[in-house]
Amino acid sequence: MYLYLNCLFEFYAGITGATFILFLYSNHLDTMETNIIVAVSLITTFFVEIPTGALADYLGYVKTSILTGILLCITNIIFLFCNTIPLFVVAQISLGLASAFESGTLDAWVIENTSQKESEHIFIKKNKFISIIMIVAGFMGGIIADFCLKGIFLFALIASLLFVGLSVFTMPKLQGSFAREQKYSILDNVNGMKKIVIDSFHYCVKDKSIRNIILFNSVLTFAFSPVFVFWSPALHNFENVNYTLIGLAWVFMRAAMLVGNIVLEKWLHKSFLTLSAVSVACGLCIIGLAFFKKFWLLFLGILLFEFLLGLIYPLKETVLNVGIESENRATILSFNSLVASLFNYVSMILMGKLATIFTIEMTWICSGITLVIISTVILVPNIKKMA
Structure with missing residues (x-):
C-alpha cells in the first residue's frame, strides 16, 4: 500500500515533468513569471516541511495522508480549469503543502506499522517503483498533451483521487500494533529547525x-x-x-x-x-x-x-x-x-x-x-x- 501511495503521488511529477513549463508558456506567461510560479511550491515546502511533520504526528498519519491527496486534487483542479497567475500561485502553494505533508507522513506511517526489516525492504523497492512510474507517466504526459495540454492535469487528478480513496479506505485497515514513538509539538519542531x-x-x-x-x-x-x-x-x-x-x-x-x-x-x-x-x-x-x-x-x-x-x-x-x-x-x-x-x-x-x-x-x-x-x-x- 505504501508503494502504491508513493507512486500515485509521484505520478503528478512524472506526467507534468516534461510539459508543465510548456503549459505555463501556453498561458502567455514569460520566463520570469514561469520561474516564479515554479519556485512557489519549492519555497512553500521549504518553510512548512518541519511544521507539517509535527502536524502529521499530532493529527495522525491517515488524516494527513488524506489531506495530502486533497491538496494535490486542489492543485490539479486549479490547473485544469483556471488560467490566471494568482490562481496558479495558489495551486503551487497547495502543491508545496502536499509535498511537505507527504514527506512527513508516508515514510513515518510505514515505519510505525512495519518492523525494521520490512520497512528497509519497502524503502529499497520504493526508488525502483518511483523511477518506473516517472518514466511511464512522463511519456504518457507527452502523448496526452498532444491531444489536450490540460489533459495531463485530468489524469493527475484521477491519480490524486485514487490517493485519497486508498488513504480513506485502506490505510486504517493496515494500522499495525507497533509502539508509537514520542511525538513532538509544532513549537518543538520549529525550535528544532532553529x-x-x-x-x-x-x-x-x-x-x-x-x-x-x-x-x-x-x-x-x-x-x-x-x-x-x-x-x-x-x-x-x-x-x-x-x-x-x-x-x-x-x-x-x-x-x-x-x-x-x-x-x-x-x-x-x-x-x-x-x-x-x-x-x-x-x-x-x-x-x-x-x-x-x-x-x-x-x-x-x-x-x-x-x-x-x-x-x-x-x-x-x-x-x-x-x-x-x-x-x-x-x-x-x-x-x-x-x-x-x-x-x-x-x-x-x-x-x-x-x-x-x-x-x-x-x-x-x-x-x-x-x-x-x-x-x-x-x-x-x-x-x-x-x-
Whole structure:
C-alpha cells in the first residue's frame, strides 16, 4: 500500500515533468513569471516541511495522508480549469503543502506499522517503483498533451483521487500494533529547525571541509536549475517537435541518468576530486547547450547532461556523508538541504529575469561558466595535493 501511495503521488511529477513549463508558456506567461510560479511550491515546502511533520504526528498519519491527496486534487483542479497567475500561485502553494505533508507522513506511517526489516525492504523497492512510474507517466504526459495540454492535469487528478480513496479506505485497515514513538509539538519542531541552523553554522565555521562541500553542493543546485526549467521549451521551439516527442525525450533523459548511476558504481572512485572533475565537465556541457542550434545536437547534449547528473548526485551525497562526524550527521544533512533549497530558489528568480531580458541560452552560459569556475577552483588544489 505504501508503494502504491508513493507512486500515485509521484505520478503528478512524472506526467507534468516534461510539459508543465510548456503549459505555463501556453498561458502567455514569460520566463520570469514561469520561474516564479515554479519556485512557489519549492519555497512553500521549504518553510512548512518541519511544521507539517509535527502536524502529521499530532493529527495522525491517515488524516494527513488524506489531506495530502486533497491538496494535490486542489492543485490539479486549479490547473485544469483556471488560467490566471494568482490562481496558479495558489495551486503551487497547495502543491508545496502536499509535498511537505507527504514527506512527513508516508515514510513515518510505514515505519510505525512495519518492523525494521520490512520497512528497509519497502524503502529499497520504493526508488525502483518511483523511477518506473516517472518514466511511464512522463511519456504518457507527452502523448496526452498532444491531444489536450490540460489533459495531463485530468489524469493527475484521477491519480490524486485514487490517493485519497486508498488513504480513506485502506490505510486504517493496515494500522499495525507497533509502539508509537514520542511525538513532538509544532513549537518543538520549529525550535528544532532553529537548532539545526545554529548548530550547523557553528559546525561549518569550525570545519572548512564540510563548509566547502555544502557551498559546492549549493552551487551545483544553482547551476542545474536553468537546465531543468528550460530544456523542454528549448526543444519544443524546433520545428515539428510535438509534446509526444518531448515526453519521449523525458524517457531517454531518465535512462541516461540511470546509466550514469551504473557507471559510477562500477568504474569511478567516489571522492571530492571526482565530483569536482565531473562538475567541470557538466559545466562545459551546460555552456555547450547554448550553442547547439539543431534539435538532435541539443537533445544529445541534454542526454549528456543527464548522464553527468547520474554521476554527480550520488557523488555529492557520498562526499558529504563521508566528511560528517556521525553525531552531527542528521543536523548537517538537514542544513545542506535548507541551503541548497535557498540557492535553487535564488537561481529560479535570477535566471528567470535573465531569460526575460536576454535569452534562455544566456542563462545556460552564465550557469555553466559559474559551475566551471567554482569546480576548477576546487579541482586544481586537489590535483596539486595528489602530485
